[in-house]
Amino acid sequence: MENFQETLQNFAGGVMILLFKPYEVGHFIEAQGFMGTVQEIQIFHTVLLSPDNRKITIPNSPLATGSITNFSAMPTRRIDFSFGIGYGDDIDKAKEILLKM
Numbered sequence: 001m002e003n004f005q006e007t008l009q010n011f012a013g014g015v016m017i018l019l020f021k022p023y024e025v026g027h028f029i030e031a032q033g034f035m036g037t038v039q040e041i042q043i044f045h046t047v048l049l050s051p052d053n054r055k056i057t058i059p060n061s062p063l064a065t066g067s068i069t070n071f072s073a074m075p076t077r078r079i080d081f082s083f084g085i086g087y088g089d090d091i092d093k094a095k096e097i098l099l100k101m
Contacts, residue, residue, distance in 0.1 A: 006059075006061070007044065009061035010043075010044040010045065010059045010060045010061045011043060011044060011060075012061070012064070013059070013060030013061040013062070013063060013064030013065070014041070014042065014043040014044055014045075014060040014064075015043075016060075016064040017041060017046070017060055017063060017064055018041065018043075022068050022070065023038055023041075023068060023070050023072075023073075024038065024041075025038050025039065025040065025041060026038060026072070027070055027071070027072035027073065028070075028071040028072050029048070029068055029069060029070050029071065029072070030068070030069040030071070031058065031062075031063055031066060031067070031068040031069070032058050032062055032063065032066060034048060034050070034056050034058065035048075035050065035051065036048030036049050036050040036051065036054075036056055037049045039055075042060075043060075044059065044060060045057050045058060045059050045060055046058050046060060046063055083098065
């Protein structure tokens with residue numbers, strides 16, 4: 001009976017994912033401790049491809065009820081960089097180099 005209940009939960013999770021679209025095929029997400037590009041959204045599970053080319057299959061029930069970070073949802077993303085510069089260095093030259101990068 002427990003296996004049937006898990007199957008129903010994963011089915012319901014799949015319906016919720018397909019209905020509310022927290023992510024789509026091609027999106028890069030982090031969920032349930034895994035990160036990867038969504039390859040398939042099936043009715044019982046979602047398939048990710050990790051950056052190191054591992055195929056990850058996650059049941060839909062925890063995906064529908066847990067936290068998901070969707071790195072592809074927005075067209076732009078902020079990235080912070082920290083750079084050090086010596087006290088005797090030319091600040092304007094350093095800024096020029098950084099802007100060229």
